[in-house]
Amino acid sequence: MKKLMIAAALPLVLGGAALAQAPARTVWDGVFTAEQATQGKAVFDSKCAICHGTELNGAEMAPALSGGAFIVNWSGSPVAELATRIRTTMPANDPDSMSRQDVALTIAYILSFNQFPAGATPLPADDAALSQIAIVADKPAK
Numbered sequence: 830m831k832k833l834m835i836a837a838a839l840p841l842v843l844g845g846a847a848l849a850q851a852p853a854r855t856v857w858d859g860v861f862t863a864e865q866a867t868q869g870k871a872v873f874d875s876k877c878a879i880c881h882g883t884e885l886n887g888a889e890m891a892p893a894l895s896g897g898a899f900i901v902n903w904s905g906s907p908v909a910e911l912a913t914r915i916r917t918t919m920p921a922n923d924p925d926s927m928s929r930q931d932v933a934l935t936i937a938y939i940l941s942f943n944q945f946p947a948g949a950t951p952l953p954a955d956d957a958a959l960s961q962i963a964i965v966a967d968k969p970a971k
């Protein structure tokens with residue numbers, strides 16, 4: 830029993846260690862491709878827009894996924910956190926239904942919509958890689 834609990838706790842400890850390190854990149858570094866953003870728009874329009882709006886401006890209960898408040902709210906968090914939030918709670922009427930790949934595409938679209946630059950490297954789908962990319966509201970000085 831004790832052994833089992835340790836085994837169960839280990840991924841949490843490792844996950845925490847990965848997050849404790851400063852992420853290597855930020856959303857200003859071109860962390861998704863333009864193609865992903867285009868594909869993500871299709872996913873967003875079919876699964877998210879009904880509540881969050883085609884302009885990502887929110888409606889009724891659903892908050893905006895664009896603009897200052899949204900980005901400031903997530904600023905300082907790794908993209909992995911946003912991915913987990915979406916994957917486990919969204920679409921609100923059918924949570925846990927999306928593949929990691931579709932979540933990554935959707936995030937590429939949301940980042941693109943919020944004026945973060947596309948780049949040459951695709952946004953990864955796995956949490957370990959996503960935990961190395963930080964959401965940062967203001968462009969870091971080089």
Ligand code: HEC
Pocket residue numbers: 873876877878879880881890891892893894899902914915918919920921922927935
């Ligand atoms: C049925 C309506 C509905 C659908 C469809 C839906 N959402 Fe949501 N979403 C909500 C509501 C309501 C909230 C706020 C309450 C909550 O967090 O559950 C929310 C919250 C969020 C948040 C947190 C925003 C913040 O600033 O903290 C994100 C991110 C999000 N949704 C992304 C998505 C994505 C991506 C999709 C499509 C895959 C999606 N949602 C589909 C209703 C919806």
